[in-house]
Amino acid sequence: MTVTPILELRGIDKSFGPVQVLHDVAFSAYPGEVTALVGDNGAGKSTLVKCIGGIHSFDAGEYLFEGERVQVNGPRDAAALGVEIVYQDLALCDNLDIVQNMFLGREKRRGPILDEATMEEMAARTLAGLSVRTVKSVRQQVSHLSGGQRQTVAIAKAVLWNGKVVILDEPTAALGVAQTAQVLELVRRLADNGLTVVLISHNLNDVFAVSDRIAALYLGRMAAQVRTTDVTQSQVVELITSGRSGDLGLATTNGATA
Numbered sequence: 001m002t003v004t005p006i007l008e009l010r011g012i013d014k015s016f017g018p019v020q021v022l023h024d025v026a027f028s029a030y031p032g033e034v035t036a037l038v039g040d041n042g043a044g045k046s047t048l049v050k051c052i053g054g055i056h057s058f059d060a061g062e063y064l065f066e067g068e069r070v071q072v073n074g075p076r077d078a079a080a081l082g083v084e085i086v087y088q089d090l091a092l093c094d095n096l097d098i099v100q101n102m103f104l105g106r107e108k109r110r111g112p113i114l115d116e117a118t119m120e121e122m123a124a125r126t127l128a129g130l131s132v133r134t135v136k137s138v139r140q141q142v143s144h145l146s147g148g149q150r151q152t153v154a155i156a157k158a159v160l161w162n163g164k165v166v167i168l169d170e171p172t173a174a175l176g177v178a179q180t181a182q183v184l185e186l187v188r189r190l191a192d193n194g195l196t197v198v199l200i201s202h203n204l205n206d207v208f209a210v211s212d213r214i215a216a217l218y219l220g221r222m223a224a225q226v227r228t229t230d231v232t233q234s235q236v237v238e239l240i241t242s243g244r245s246g247d248l249g250l251a252t253t254n255g256a257t258a
């Protein structure tokens with residue numbers, strides 16, 4: 001059965017000045033699935049994600065959303081489609097509480113006055129909808145939260161703003177074992193709730209724990225996009241380090257088939 005990806009990039013080229021960073025990259029992500037984007041340092045993961053998020057324009061290629069070709073000329077266009085990126089450094093403000101962070105720059109107002117009650121209720125409902133029980137009060141200041149709780153708030157913020165495609169940049173990079181497990185559980189739940197999740201990760205244990213598909217970039221080219229159940233960790237290591245895997249009978253190299 002062929003399933004239409006919610007997000008699809010075809011033939012993406014991207015250069016910075018004379019240096020071509022992405023070469024003819026194809027990438028697809030599907031609702032209800034976690035697609036892991038892997039690759040060595042400098043392979044082009046962040047650049048690809050920034051093209052998806054409208055932060056970088058690309059030089060050639062097509063961007064399709066829900067099967068339709070779209071123009072994404074900036075972060076606002078990506079946000080309007082429902083593409084939300086949660087960066088590793090989180091961009092949460094330490095001196096604000098959870099509600100203030102989740103609504104930062106998009107506050108609800110009743111006339112000239114901030115509608116605190118509605119914002120508080122929406123923040124709490126979003127966290128509850130994600131079965132987040134580790135955050136006790138939405139009025140806690142973010143500086144008092146653990147790394148895992150901060151990551152949870154950043155993810156919930158993306159969901160609150162109607163993220164259909166939620167892209168997570170190394171969400172467990174700074175976390176210990178227990179917090180990593182909590183965040184991975186949340187990542188899986190997002191997909192199980194029907195969202196499309198793209199997970200950038202260097203940690204193959206995380207990738208194999210939660211992903212449905214793996215897209216491996218090598219020196220700016222998409223080496224393979226495969227179902228996680230079709231590959232072993234050592235095959236993925238080979239894809240990351242050499243761009244190929246000799247013993248991998250690839251069913252698809254660009255994720256076009258489901």
Ligand SMILES: Nc1ncnc2c1ncn2[C@@H]1O[C@H](COP(=O)(O)OP(=O)(O)OP(=O)(O)O)[C@@H](O)[C@H]1O
Nearest residue numbers: 016017019021039040041042043044045046047048
């Ligand atoms: N703004 C820029 N100007 C020039 N070169 C850039 C720019 N951004 C990225 N690059 C180059 O593009 C290449 C890919 O970088 P990118 O950050 O996308 O890789 P990555 O796979 O995300 O790496 P990492 O895992 O280390 O974050 C690198 O060689 C990098 O130096």
